Amino acid sequence: MKPAGALAILLVLLAGIAITAHLSTTDLEFSRYNAGWTGTSGFFSDLERRGAWDLGSYDDLAGRSDTTLLLIAPNGSFSPGEIARVREFLREGNNTVFVADETGESESLLAGLSSRVRVRPGAVCSAEMEFWDYYTVIAYPRGSDPLIANVSSLTFNRPSSVTGGEVLVATTLISWVDVNDNYHLDQNETLASYGLLARERVGNGTLYVLSDPSLCINGMRDARLSGDNGVFLAQLLSLHPDLLVEQTHSLTGRADPVLAAVLWVKKTTIITISALIGSVLLVAVAFWRRWI
Amino acid sequence: MKRLPLLILVILSAVFLALLTPYVLEPELYTKENGSYTSYHSDPAIMSAYSYERSTDIQAMMQELLDAPEQIVLNIRIRDFEEAQREFEEYKERSEYFSNVVVNLDLSESAVGDFRRENRKNMEALERMINESVRFDEVNRLEIKYRDEENPALLYTVVLEGEAIQNTLKKTSTQFAGREPDLLAVSSELGLNTTQYQEAVDTMEAIVEEDRRAQQQREERQLPLPPASLSLSVSPGSGRYLDLLRVAGTYTYSSGEQVTLVLDSRDWQTVVPDEKGVFSTTLPIGRIREGQHVLFATTGTLYSNLATFSVIPTDTVLSFWIYQGSDHWDEVLLDGELFAGEIPVAAAPVRILVDDIEGAVFETDADGYYYGSVNLTKGNHTVQAVFDDPGFPLNPSESEVNQVDLAPSVPLLLAVGVGAGALLLASIGALWYVRKRSPPVLPEKAPARSGPLLSRTEPPPSGEVLPGAPSPVDTLIRYKELFAAGDWSGAALVLYRSVIDRFLPADTDTLTPREVAARVAGTPAGAAFGSFVARYEEVRYGGMPLQPQDRLVSHWNEVLAAFEAGGGA
Numbered sequence: 001m002k003p004a005g006a007l008a009i010l011l012v013l014l015a016g017i018a019i020t021a022h023l024s025t026t027d028l029e030f031s032r033y034n035a036g037w038t039g040t041s042g043f044f045s046d047l048e049r050r051g052a053w054d055l056g057s058y059d060d061l062a063g064r065s066d067t068t069l070l071l072i073a074p075n076g077s078f079s080p081g082e083i084a085r086v087r088e089f090l091r092e093g094n095n096t097v098f099v100a101d102e103t104g105e106s107e108s109l110l111a112g113l114s115s116r117v118r119v120r121p122g123a124v125c126s127a128e129m130e131f132w133d134y135y136t137v138i139a140y141p142r143g144s145d146p147l148i149a150n151v152s153s154l155t156f157n158r159p160s161s162v163t164g165g166e167v168l169v170a171t172t173l174i175s176w177v178d179v180n181d182n183y184h185l186d187q188n189e190t191l192a193s194y195g196l197l198a199r200e201r202v203g204n205g206t207l208y209v210l211s212d213p214s215l216c217i218n219g220m221r222d223a224r225l226s227g228d229n230g231v232f233l234a235q236l237l238s239l240h241p242d243l244l245v246e247q248t249h250s251l252t253g254r255a256d257p258v259l260a261a262v263l264w265v266k267k268t269t270i271i272t273i274s275a276l277i278g279s280v281l282l283v284a285v286a287f288w289r290r291w292i
Numbered sequence: 293m294k295r296l297p298l299l300i301l302v303i304l305s306a307v308f309l310a311l312l313t314p315y316v317l318e319p320e321l322y323t324k325e326n327g328s329y330t331s332y333h334s335d336p337a338i339m340s341a342y343s344y345e346r347s348t349d350i351q352a353m354m355q356e357l358l359d360a361p362e363q364i365v366l367n368i369r370i371r372d373f374e375e376a377q378r379e380f381e382e383y384k385e386r387s388e389y390f391s392n393v394v395v396n397l398d399l400s401e402s403a404v405g406d407f408r409r410e411n412r413k414n415m416e417a418l419e420r421m422i423n424e425s426v427r428f429d430e431v432n433r434l435e436i437k438y439r440d441e442e443n444p445a446l447l448y449t450v451v452l453e454g455e456a457i458q459n460t461l462k463k464t465s466t467q468f469a470g471r472e473p474d475l476l477a478v479s480s481e482l483g484l485n486t487t488q489y490q491e492a493v494d495t496m497e498a499i500v501e502e503d504r505r506a507q508q509q510r511e512e513r514q515l516p517l518p519p520a521s522l523s524l525s526v527s528p529g530s531g532r533y534l535d536l537l538r539v540a541g542t543y544t545y546s547s548g549e550q551v552t553l554v555l556d557s558r559d560w561q562t563v564v565p566d567e568k569g570v571f572s573t574t575l576p577i578g579r580i581r582e583g584q585h586v587l588f589a590t591t592g593t594l595y596s597n598l599a600t601f602s603v604i605p606t607d608t609v610l611s612f613w614i615y616q617g618s619d620h621w622d623e624v625l626l627d628g629e630l631f632a633g634e635i636p637v638a639a640a641p642v643r644i645l646v647d648d649i650e651g652a653v654f655e656t657d658a659d660g661y662y663y664g665s666v667n668l669t670k671g672n673h674t675v676q677a678v679f680d681d682p683g684f685p686l687n688p689s690e691s692e693v694n695q696v697d698l699a700p701s702v703p704l705l706l707a708v709g710v711g712a713g714a715l716l717l718a719s720i721g722a723l724w725y726v727r728k729r730s731p732p733v734l735p736e737k738a739p740a741r742s743g744p745l746l747s748r749t750e751p752p753p754s755g756e757v758l759p760g761a762p763s764p765v766d767t768l769i770r771y772k773e774l775f776a777a778g779d780w781s782g783a784a785l786v787l788y789r790s791v792i793d794r795f796l797p798a799d800t801d802t803l804t805p806r807e808v809a810a811r812v813a814g815t816p817a818g819a820a821f822g823s824f825v826a827r828y829e830e831v832r833y834g835g836m837p838l839q840p841q842d843r844l845v846s847h848w849n850e851v852l853a854a855f856e857a858g859g860g861a
């Protein structure tokens with residue numbers, strides 16, 4: 001091989017690595033492919049270590065037991081069929097559905113499950129704060145539940161609030177909902193304790209609704225917090241032996257178009273094999289034609 | 293440089309600087325901070341840890357403040373005023389600290405803020421309660437003294453003063469109890485235990501009831517007043533702020549003796565009866581508390597009857613305006629007026645509450661006008677004016693609460709000023725640069741794009757050395773220094789500059805060596821200068837080393853000789 005050809009291949013390889021590195025990440029909020037502070041790549045690494053499976057189709061929920069289904073940062077509406085599958089999943093087996101939502105996107109799902117729990121959009125502020133920011137609310141557990149065992153407090157990051165069900169984690173009394181989104185406490189904003197995590201029994205299963213998916217972002221995982229967020233997340237992943245992660249209605253599954261295409265290729269075996277064969281053929285032709 | 297590109301450059305520079313002006317004071321276009329907030333969350337990595345009071349501490353503070361009055365009123369009840377005062381000072385200190393916490397956390401517009409306001413009123417009530425109770429105790433002692441002295445006139449004044457104090461205590465207690473429902477509601481909202489506070493309210497009512505009974509007994513024990521040759525009357529029997537009451541009396545067997553008028557146990561005025569024994573004066577109702585007052589006349593041995601009159605309180609209106617100081621951004625200027633109906637209230641103290649804590653006191657002038665300033669720290673504050681001096685027969689009044697935000701540390705005008713200044717300086721600099729770089733803009737002297745350049749410029753007289761140019765000897769010394777230091781490029785430049793500075797016009801500075809050579813080409817020095825420039829470029833731009841006997845120096849000597857012989861310009 002000519003030295004110039006070797007150099008060209010090296011440069012192409014280096015460029016390929018750079019492009020791959022660039023394309024394999026994104027800055028989309030909550031995305032599992034986002035390694036920045038707004039992403040959930042760290043949380044999904046934990047899930048992979050824990051042996052979690054992506055929920056490709058809601059039909060896969062049928063017949064499952066002792067399983068936790070995670071729905072982090074839901075986005076978009078759920079079809080009646082999907083809701084029915086989740087309802088059945090909860091009623092039939094000893095399963096758990098954990099919804100972490102602050103925008104109220106889970107409304108259709110929760111209503112479809114006949115749950116009383118609702119997420120109320122609107123940032124909760126509190127004088128009980130982790131940082132010099134009212135939105136970094138520290139909330140405390142109430143009652144007992146495997147999910148909040150060994151948890152003395154949790155630190156949230158611009159949470160909404162939950163109503164209905166049995167409140168498991170709530171703010172202190174000197175907290176308010178920032179209705180007009182001006183960060184300050186105004187006269188029409190009432191001081192009260194707000195629920196941030198609620199539980200409800202549905203059939204044989206348990207539904208948890210957390211009003212802040214930001215607990216899963218890298219920024220919160222990497223921060224030194226007074227709350228037991230790490231313990232809480234670890235207990236969440238250990239509720240049942242099996243763990244499923246919803247990816248069709250979750251912001252965590254989002255990717256930029258190019259990355260999405262790459263992921264689609266990676267997920268589709270025949271395309272992956274074809275791409276590999278094509279690459280090898282291309283290199284062989286290049287040698288044969290003495291391009292390099 | 294051509295004029296069109298220059299013009300475009302200047303316009304672009306001006307536009308660029310104009311666009312840049314808003315960022316002159318805050319030039320950070322991107323920081324970790326401004327990229328660390330989204331609608332979902334904030335980046336914990338850039339936030340400062342919070343180490344101030346947490347909710348639980350705030351609740352504990354409020355509970356302490358709610359419980360504090362009980363101990364104070366218990367001490368008042370057992371007449372341990374020193375202990376009551378000590379407890380009150382602690383309570384006041386805690387209240388001020390709590391008030392600061394509320395302001396720092398920006399919780400004024402909430403139940404916590406309501407609690408702070410109610411607490412402030414309680415604090416004032418308790419202070420009044422302590423002071424009036426001390427006075428009432430003093431009245432009790434005076435009663436014993438005057439009774440021992442069998443002085444019915446002074447005893448009578450003591451009775452009336454006791455009654456006035458008792459009225460004040462009752463009023464204070466009623467106000468304290470009247471706030472109870474509001475405070476209970478707020479406390480309930482904040483999860484506070486109100487048991488001790490309710491006990492304090494009950495104790496305060498009990499104190500007032502005990503004092504009322506003591507006062508009643510005092511009135512029942514009042515000795516009858518003996519008939520006297522000294523008499524006194526006040527008319528009308530009541531009045532309001534700034535009314536004039538007429539005080540008149542007779543001293544039947546007067547012999548020019550002075551008569552002292554005693555108002556509420558204190559000497560008020562001295563009068564001298566006329567030859568008929570009649571005396572009179574006027575009593576303006578000014579700084580005197582509301583309620584019943586007693587007046588009598590005495591010569592030292594004789595006492596008149598007791599004349600009483602009542603002062604009816606008048607409602608007041610307090611206006612308040614606030615402005616930001618122009619010189620100091622943390623100084624707030626304020627003024628306002630205090631009126632009782634149509635009458636301005638003079639010499640009245642107006643308290644300025646900053647975040648519910650007394651920040652300053654200003655006195656009204658004859659027109660009821662007051663003014664002054666307070667210094668505030670950066671941030672949000674509430675500022676309110678209050679008139680509540682019980683020494684005046686005037687009902688208290690408060691202004692509206694003014695919100696002051698001293699957050700913007702850099703005013704827009706300053707930012708624009710600095711930006712405009714930067715723009716101006718940049719423009720001056722650009723203009724200077726353009727003038728320095730541009731050839732003289734004289735059409736008849738402007739160099740043509742082609743053809744001999746030198747002939748179109750203003751040449752120095754033939755062979756004349758331009759002033760200020762270094763001598764050849766100095767140039768060579770400098771050349772050798774640089775050569776010895778290994779700076780061949782610098783050494784070559786010294787020779788080149790010496791030729792330019794000595795023989796060629798100033799506009800040559802804007803030309804490259806080759807352009808200069810082209811100008812000089814048609815002259816007798818042209819050939820020598822061309823050779824010199826060729827070698828100069830090799831050394832200067834080509835990086836070639838100079839030799840000890842380099843041809844650059846020999847070409848330079850030839851050029852000098854040619855120019856000095858008048859072969860150049």
